Amino acid sequence: MSGIPATYREAVALALADEMEADPDVFCLGEDIGAAGGVFKTTVGLFERFGPDRVRDTPISEQAIVGAALGAALTGLRPVAELMFADFAGVAFDQIANQLAKYRYMSGGQATVPVTIRMACGAGLGFAAQHSQTAENWFLNVPGLMVCAPATPADAYGLLRSAIRNDNPVIVLEHKALYAEKGEVEPGGMVPLGVAEVVREGHTVTVAAPQQMRHRCIAAADEVAAEGVEVELIDPKTLAPIDMETIAASVRKTGRLVCVQESPAAGSWGATVIAHIAEHALDDLDAPPALIAADDTPIPYAAPLEDLWMPTEERIADGIRRVAAL
């Protein structure tokens, strides 16, 4: 890849800048995204470059942010709304789940709804239970939304650009523990929504994991490789609609499936993938699949507790070993 070096955070800002440059109808709105450059510094430089009309600071009003994005999209613009923390989506849940997601359907396809909603998600930084959730599973039961969750700078850049160009409402979850992650982005490059990537090939066990869990799975895969367990690691990248085909094809090859997620098990993407494989491809399985999930509790604050709350490298490696041995 002939890219330029960038952190995940810089990749976000670059994607926003490139899309605003390419299309005058694209604009950003959100809390502190203007002169302040965003609380996570993902909009640094945009205000200076594109001005206050296109990089709009809002009051702390998540319902109004999402509702205004919908209204702007229905009248021809392509808004990119930032909700700061994914946890705040709860405040705007009506606008996201009832208005944005259902608009096209309920109107019989009269309009497209090209709204992108960015939010910073994820645990590991001591933000406690109301500022650390990955929150992706909240949206999976709401037809009409797309949800993507990049793990690398290249994906943060390419998925966000695809999201902004997509005519559907797309939620882009940026993992706050990955903002400093280094990598490369290819200016002009796009990463398609709804397409998983086989990050690492192997024939013993299929492991599906996005974002922070993908990185931990790479480390765990290295660990078990020494014992002869070859992990095929898949990053779904988009969780709605999830690329079940790529996962199913891998399971056909390995006969084993582990999903690793930074969220509780109930009603989750990992549980959905396992249910799907069990329902449609049971014959491909040589062993019961496993879901390595976060604990079924709110996210605790204290470091030793938070560390244990979500799957650690060790827990992931143990889980993979267990499934591989069955």
Next chain:
Amino acid sequence: MSAPELSPADLLAAHRSMLEIRQFEDEVQRLFLQNVVRGSTHLYQGQEAVAVGACSVLREGDTMTCTYRGHGAVLAMGAPADRSLAEILGKADGLCGGKGGSMHLTDVSRGILGSFAIVGANLAVTCGAALSATYRRTDAISLAFFGDGATNIGTFHEALNLAAIWRLPAVFVCENNLYGEYSPIASTTPIERLADRATSYGMASAQVDGNDVLAVREVVWEAAERGRAGEGPMLIEALTYRQRGHSRTDPAAYRPDGELERWLERDPILLFERALVERGVATPNELATVRTEVEREIKRISDEVRAWPEPRPEARFEDVLV
């Protein structure tokens, strides 16, 4: 400055529009009681002057959002009555292909961005439509209808605050019909004059007799001109009355004795007809003829639309995503 005076033809068109809404709603109620309309209906009889007066100000490029009690606003914007009724009947050629129904009548081609069935939700959407006008430097406005009950939900506060801080060309028309669902407004709201809520947003406001179609038109015109001139949003409280219950078969037994009768004496269509006769625009006989014509037209539409085809089964999978 006041609103451009309506020609006799325009006045008669407004009268016909109010009658169309009244007859349409009476027909929807009949069909609901015959179990032909599913789910719920929230009827607009008694409030016609608000929708017709306000929408008479809107022009090409302007947008409107309304609520689940939105049949009147949608018709006042010029949506065809047959496709509107067809949507309420869940027909394939309804405004939304039968996937929205009574609470979600939408006709984007006419600036009708939709009927929103979660209280207050449309106020934020109207902010976005108004923002588009600002963004593109057009003089379009966006008008939102909502009920008195919506002034107590969070989105009302967020949307009005946002509209004020961004000086959006938005017109917020609160139809105070005295009841939020089954509860009298006084039991849920500590102030009597809802227009006063605008002061906390530094926003212009006005209260108007919502049963006087020309008075509504006048104040909405003023608000629209403010918006078009970049002077920001306005909150209008239109005092009116819901002549029927909240929804479905609600008999509205919670109303005090004599209240309905007093408001029926101030029925907006009656008041407007009186004004038209006084101005010499039409004779009582001519107005009675219009009434008969509209009744026949709605009856004809109803008979016709009931025979329209149902949606194809596969249609349920369409338009979830692009």
